[in-house]
Amino acid sequence: MKRMRLRCGTACALAFVFVLPPAAHAAGRISAKQVAADLRAGRPVIRENVVVRGRLDLSTVDTVARVFECHACSFEGDVVASNVTFARTIDLSGSRFAGSVNFRGANFNAPALFRAVDAPGADVFDRPQKCVQQPLPACFEGRVDFSLAVFHDLASLDGSMFRKPAEFRDTRFTDATFNSTAFVAAAFDGAAFRGGALFNTAVLNGKASFSEADFRGHTDFSLAHFNGGADFSGAQLAQGASFFAAQFKDAPRSGTAARFQGATAGGDLNFTFAYFAPAGDRDVTANFADFVSGAALVLRDLDEPEHFRFRMDRLQVRDLRMDVNDIQKVDAETDENRTLYQTRAYTTLEASAKDRGDLAEANDAHYALQVLKSKHYSTVGRMLDYVFYRGIAGYLVRPLRPLLVLLVLVTLLASIRAFAQASPPVPESGPRRSRRSAAWHGATRRCSDLVTCFLATFSRVGLRRGADRTESPSIGQELEPLAYRILLVCALLGLANSNPTLRQMVDTLF
Structure with a gap:
């Protein structure tokens, strides 16, 4: 009987163990x-x-x-x-x-x-x-x-x-x-990656330090979260790196969300759609001071807070790709240095955009650069720049501006000439039908005169032969075609600067 009970107890114990799910087994x-x-x-x-x-x-x-x-x-x-x-x-x-x-x-x-x-x-x-x-x-x-x-x-x-x-x-x-x-928190200071280094979607909640690290192969930090700031000071990125849609938040009491000061890159460094945010209510900075690259630094479509700043002191890159308006966020210790580094950034952006054949971005950078320079002119110089060089000539990269001014000026002078040559008003006496007919013919004549005067005025843009002149022209008659020609030249130069083929022709000629 005892043997029977022992066997039954053993069987029940084994059954209890084996019917449990695997996760409940004791390790x-x-x-x-x-x-x-x-x-x-x-x-x-x-x-x-x-x-x-x-x-x-x-x-x-x-x-x-x-x-x-x-x-x-x-x-x-x-x-x-x-x-x-x-x-x-x-x-x-x-x-x-x-x-x-x-x-x-x-x-x-x-x-x-x-x-x-x-x-x-x-x-x-x-x-x-x-x-x-x-x-x-x-x-x-x-x-x-x-x-x-x-x-x-x-x-x-x-x-x-x-x-x-x-x-x-x-x-x-x-x-x-x-x-x-x-x-x-992670410290990779001085680390060397001879092959690929993949940190996709990694989350670094504290400080992430990669200072003086050496990345020789494919390097990818896409969608990574740097919640305590990222420090790549002095890092070497032989093939560049991707920080596509990465998130950078500055460390407490730091103010710098991403630091690439003194880093070098042999390939593109891509920050497209990157997100920058401060740890508190203060300015946040991405530091690219002394950064050197033989390829592209891509800072497109960034998600930035209101008080976001770049540091680009002594930046040297072959190809800078960033939104033109973001260059206004380039900061420095003094106003003089801020202007200097913003000027260099605009110049680099314009030159690299021309090399890529992106004349629209090159023209935008050139326009913004001239606006920045005009802030340091004298009062008279700023007024002349604002009215003529910027407002009328469009810094020679906005061809529609001189064209519109030319058309408005020609239309205005043609209207004045047409109404000056207008016929006397229709008399009130006589049959009503005759008066209406005369008024209609007078109106059509004025329109015809206006078109004729417009074409005649517009023809002054071209060179006129000396034989056609029967009397000595006045100063106004000399200045009028000169103004037209200047506006036309400004429009042609702006058009050439906006068209790759024409741009090559202008560069070849001049």
Whole structure:
């Protein structure tokens, strides 16, 4: 009877265990010392959904020669692997690290994977709420240090979460992916990326520092969020970088949302649709002072707050692409320097737009540049510039302005001449029908005279032969065709500056 009860109890217990869903299974447990001993002895460690108890110390292991794989595991203590060489793949994807993680000076000769992983049966009861999602992220709850580490192969931390500051100072990467990775704060100062560096949709909630970093391959920060400011001072971007639709918010008490001061780029640096916002109610700045690029700096369609400013001190780029009105936001320490750097920005924008064949933008930049220069003229000079050079000639890039002035002037003078030559009014006596007929003929005659005078006046634009002159012309008669010709020349020059083919002809002739 007792044997029967024992068998029934065992069967019920087994049934209870196996009918539970996989997520309710208790995770296995293993000692961190056992993991270290296996790796030290050259045995592979391949685990999944286990709890590693204690402090995992691999600092006494010179080389981990076999695979170290632990998916969706939970490391309860610190992980120490400074100056260790991993000859084979290390894959800790989806794992939780409750303590600090130290891979300082480590060498990874094979792929190093700390990314999110699909693990629907993983035990997640001991994880923070933000680390409980699918795919299951690698969750670092303590400080992380990969400084001076060397990744000779792929380093993938896609979708991982760093809940304390992470340091990658002077780290050497081959190909690195941090897509959708979330950082509290990250320091990549002096890091080198020999291959691709992908930070698409990454979220950096604290300060993100990439000062003096070296990006040699494809670099992509599209849709990344820099919520504590981004510092790329002195960084080298050999193939440029994309910050398409990235978001930049300045750090508290900083005022600078994006800092690229002293950086260099060999390819396009693209900030199209980038978003800039202050941490509080104050000015926010994007700093490109001393930035040098042999390609394009693209600052198109930015989403900016009202008090947004650029710093472009000593900016040197081959191709500047930005909205003309945004150059008014270029700031400096003094009014004199502000004017100087805005002038240089307009000049660079005009020249690069001409090189691209975008004459519309080049003309807009030229027009804005002349307006800026006119602010420093004398009072008389500003008046003459406003009325004649800007208002009438359109700075030789608005061809419709001199044309409209020419037509208005010709029409006005033709009207005066036509009415001066008009016939006397129709007498009131006589039959009504005759008076109406005479009035009608008088009106048509005036219109005809007006058209005739208009054509005659407009013909004064052309050169007249000396033989046609029967008497010495007055000063007014000399000045009138001269004014027409000046307006016509201004219109032709403006038209030439607005048409690529005509522009090439003018450049060839002059």
